[in-house]
Amino acid sequence: MTRYSQTLRVEMLYLAIPAVSGEETLGFTRTALPLDSVNRRLKDARRSILLGAGMASILALLLGIILARRSTFPLRNMTRAARDMAEGKNHGRVPEGQGSVEMRELAAAFNSMNDQLRERMEAVSGERNKLAAILSGMKEGVLAVDAQERILHVNGLGAELLRLDVNRDLGRPIWECSRVTEANELLGQAIRENRFLRREITAVSATRQRIIELKASPLACEEGRPAGAVLVLNEVTDIRQLEAMRRDFIANASHELKTPLTVIRGLTETLHEEPQMDADSRERFIDKLNRQVGRLAGLVSDLLSLSRVEGDREQFEMETVDLLELAKTSYKENLPVAEAKGVSLRVQLPNYSIPVTGDRSALTQALENLLDNALNYTPKGGEVTLKAKIHEGQAVVEVEDTGIGIEPEDQLRIFERFFRVDKARSRELGGTGLGLSIVKHTVLSHGGEVSVESEPGRGSRFRLRIPLSA
Ligand code: ADP
Numbered sequence: 001m002t003r004y005s006q007t008l009r010v011e012m013l014y015l016a017i018p019a020v021s022g023e024e025t026l027g028f029t030r031t032a033l034p035l036d037s038v039n040r041r042l043k044d045a046r047r048s049i050l051l052g053a054g055m056a057s058i059l060a061l062l063l064g065i066i067l068a069r070r071s072t073f074p075l076r077n078m079t080r081a082a083r084d085m086a087e088g089k090n091h092g093r094v095p096e097g098q099g100s101v102e103m104r105e106l107a108a109a110f111n112s113m114n115d116q117l118r119e120r121m122e123a124v125s126g127e128r129n130k131l132a133a134i135l136s137g138m139k140e141g142v143l144a145v146d147a148q149e150r151i152l153h154v155n156g157l158g159a160e161l162l163r164l165d166v167n168r169d170l171g172r173p174i175w176e177c178s179r180v181t182e183a184n185e186l187l188g189q190a191i192r193e194n195r196f197l198r199r200e201i202t203a204v205s206a207t208r209q210r211i212i213e214l215k216a217s218p219l220a221c222e223e224g225r226p227a228g229a230v231l232v233l234n235e236v237t238d239i240r241q242l243e244a245m246r247r248d249f250i251a252n253a254s255h256e257l258k259t260p261l262t263v264i265r266g267l268t269e270t271l272h273e274e275p276q277m278d279a280d281s282r283e284r285f286i287d288k289l290n291r292q293v294g295r296l297a298g299l300v301s302d303l304l305s306l307s308r309v310e311g312d313r314e315q316f317e318m319e320t321v322d323l324l325e326l327a328k329t330s331y332k333e334n335l336p337v338a339e340a341k342g343v344s345l346r347v348q349l350p351n352y353s354i355p356v357t358g359d360r361s362a363l364t365q366a367l368e369n370l371l372d373n374a375l376n377y378t379p380k381g382g383e384v385t386l387k388a389k390i391h392e393g394q395a396v397v398e399v400e401d402t403g404i405g406i407e408p409e410d411q412l413r414i415f416e417r418f419f420r421v422d423k424a425r426s427r428e429l430g431g432t433g434l435g436l437s438i439v440k441h442t443v444l445s446h447g448g449e450v451s452v453e454s455e456p457g458r459g460s461r462f463r464l465r466i467p468l469s470a
Pocket of ligand 1: 373401420430432433434
């Protein structure tokens with residue numbers, strides 16, 4: 001018990017323990033201790049306990065924090081990696097050897113998901129690049145729009161033909177960016193009516209006129225309405241020009257064939273209806289008939305030659321041909337013709353051979369046509385010179401005359417089929433208007449070129465250049 005000691009005047013702790021022997025109490029052992037020192041010791045003990053507990057708490061806290069950080073570290077790594085992936089920044093993997101077993105499994109699963117995702121992304125971007133390469137390599141323009149007619153994709157040619165700026169116009173409605181209104185209308189109509197549409201337009205620019213075929217098809221439907229439309233633009237200028245040329249050619253050829261045939265029919269009818277015709281008239285009629293038949297034969301032969309030289313090279317029998325020999329032969333064969341016309345025919349030929357790889361008969365005919373024209377369009381007393389040489393690694397053949405010459409505007413057209421400066425005169429001379437076309441196509445098929453220089457009233461010079469054989 002504790003009690004205040006009047007003697008010592010301090011709070012004392014008294015302890016009495018009985019001394020017992022068997023059943024009998026022998027006496028009491030009493031002891032007293034000033035409470036002050038007890039309190040001091042108790043205080044010391046309490047302080048030590050508090051200090052220990054405090055330090056233990058701090059240690060536990062620190063340990064807890066460290067452990068928590070260690071266990072959440074892989075999670076934070078994964079969060080960061082996932083965020084990066086979502087932002088498309090990088091596709092980094094996370095370390096798999098950190099944290100608890102569950103954490104390691106999670107990291108492994110995360111990495112495997114990451115790998116798969118990367119593979120798929122690569123596959124998708126590979127497909128996209130392939131598609132872009134195909135579309136940009138196409139010789140057609142391609143443009144795709146969504147249901148609101150906003151541009152989803154356009155390849156280079158499409159952008160050029162629709163006059164779009166890919167960087168600026170992607171995602172914008174087509175009618176806001178393209179001034180080719182027919183294309184905009186066609187796309188809108190294809191979406192509205194959900195059907196394939198086709199139209200041809202003529203696009204005129206500062207430099208040229210282009211004919212463009214537009215084909216619009218709706219894209220696969222979304223609840224009964226197309227998800228958009230695809231427009232394919234195809235330049236058909238060359239095809240349409242070729243078609244027009246073919247139409248003209250057929251019309252011209254038919255006309256050329258019809259004229260002698262009409263004359264022949266008239267002559268034969270007269271001969272038939274007038275059996276009493278005198279011998280002289282009959283002779284004249286037959287002579288005329290012969291000339292018309294000759295004209296027809298010439299025309300058919302020129303048409304055949306033209307179709308041969310305009311065709312591919314397979315139609316030719318290519319061999320090494322010496323243009324010097326060819327020129328000599330043509331010269332000899334034309335000498336009597338020139339003499340008969342009162343035109344002097346000369347040659348300027350080298351003493352070396354001029355080998356080219358070509359079709360002998362086609363080249364002979366080209367030379368023949370040039371000499372024929374020169375002799376036909378050079379009046380009596382004039383001069384025609386045939387020259388051949390090697391110049392700058394090419395075979396050069398020239399046919400020069402002192403004839404009527406050709407006006408500059410006609411010089412551009414004389415190589416066209418059936419073009420003749422003076423139709424009546426050409427016909428009179430047995431011309432078909434195909435001679436120079438045959439020359440041009442022959443030379444082109446031999447990898448060469450033909451040119452003309454001429455001065456009206458003074459004469460002309462036709463020049464062929466053909467690569468020498470290897
Ligand atoms: P053609 O059978 O009428 O001669 P070409 O195709 O050979 O047909 O020539 C076309 C036209 O070019 C001729 O009709 C003629 O008007 C002109 N021409 C060709 N060669 C000459 C030349 N040497 N001198 C003047 N005109 C020429």
